[in-house]
Amino acid sequence: MSGTPGRVVCFGEMMLRLSAPGRELLLQSPKLDVVIGGAEANVAVGLASLGHATAMVSRVPDNTLGDAVRGYLRRYGVDASSVSTGPGRLGLYFLAPGAGLRASEIVYDRDASSFALSTAADFDWDALLDGASLFHISGITPALGPQSAEMALAAAEAAAERGVPISFDGNYRAQLWQRWPSDPRTILTQLVARAEILFGNHRDISLLLGSEFSGDGADRRREAAEAAFEAFPNLRLIASTARHVVDADTHRIAARIDGREGAAQTEEVAVSGIVDRIGGGDAFAAGILHGVLTKRDLDWTVRSGLAVTALKHSLPGDASLFTTRDIESFLAGELDVRR
Numbered sequence: 001m002s003g004t005p006g007r008v009v010c011f012g013e014m015m016l017r018l019s020a021p022g023r024e025l026l027l028q029s030p031k032l033d034v035v036i037g038g039a040e041a042n043v044a045v046g047l048a049s050l051g052h053a054t055a056m057v058s059r060v061p062d063n064t065l066g067d068a069v070r071g072y073l074r075r076y077g078v079d080a081s082s083v084s085t086g087p088g089r090l091g092l093y094f095l096a097p098g099a100g101l102r103a104s105e106i107v108y109d110r111d112a113s114s115f116a117l118s119t120a121a122d123f124d125w126d127a128l129l130d131g132a133s134l135f136h137i138s139g140i141t142p143a144l145g146p147q148s149a150e151m152a153l154a155a156a157e158a159a160a161e162r163g164v165p166i167s168f169d170g171n172y173r174a175q176l177w178q179r180w181p182s183d184p185r186t187i188l189t190q191l192v193a194r195a196e197i198l199f200g201n202h203r204d205i206s207l208l209l210g211s212e213f214s215g216d217g218a219d220r221r222r223e224a225a226e227a228a229f230e231a232f233p234n235l236r237l238i239a240s241t242a243r244h245v246v247d248a249d250t251h252r253i254a255a256r257i258d259g260r261e262g263a264a265q266t267e268e269v270a271v272s273g274i275v276d277r278i279g280g281g282d283a284f285a286a287g288i289l290h291g292v293l294t295k296r297d298l299d300w301t302v303r304s305g306l307a308v309t310a311l312k313h314s315l316p317g318d319a320s321l322f323t324t325r326d327i328e329s330f331l332a333g334e335l336d337v338r339r
């Protein structure tokens, strides 16, 4: 990491997740379970649980819902003092969790949220990025609309100008990009160009570069990573998972990280009895960033990413709450009662 050790600053929208209870479809019965979520906040909570100083930068309405979001961050050890308030509402997303061979369904209801209505000028980047060791953003913010795309670019520019390394999670959300006459490739390319760490697989890289990668499995990922390293000179690390969905309760997941000088790949693990799959990607990012921030090698780092994402699938809610002890016991293969 080129920056000085300090806090990780995450920037993005926070929302309420409203889920159908159990394995029901949305509104099959007139009940919804509520948790607080948002991709970048999930990374902040995941990293705070792993002992890192983290701060969230966002905007919420000045009402009870906004207060609840800030309270949630504080409860899990994330500095919420840079979650400001502004006009608009809190975004929502509805989830019908998958079951058996039925996929999960997500419906967004986040137009005109306080975050989507904000611009880069609403944030004091000098103060927010002061002492930051890493700035984490994702492809969700630019997908919200042209104003948010501009804000994401300005935020990345602000970090780059101040020498704060950027971690970028592609988080491609087709539903969001399709809502406006967007050009995801041009926008995402500009963001990735400023990043040191990219969370994305060969499909994300194909979208960025407009080229297909023909190989299979690990070969295809290495080929894609090499193409990305060539196209984006600032990139230092690319991490991704390969997920084989057996059914809603069982996924097989392997993790990979590519550096400029080497790569590390895990075996596939069977993640069965899945309790909540949402936030698995953000948990992976937290596990990888934990390895990066503690200066571990690629092999340890990729296993940390796999451990945190695998464990997240056992936990209800958007964010990983696991500690370094949990990573260690997962990696030691301790699956039975810890006494």
Ligand SMILES: O=C(O)C(=O)C[C@H](O)[C@H](O)COP(=O)(O)O
Pocket (backbone or CB within 6 Å): 037, 038, 039, 040, 042, 093, 140, 173, 277, 278, 279, 280, 281, 282, 283, 318
């Ligand atoms: O889609 C969005 O805009 C959200 O932020 C909702 C979720 O919190 C994250 O998407 C979780 O993402 P995964 O870790 O990939 O499961």
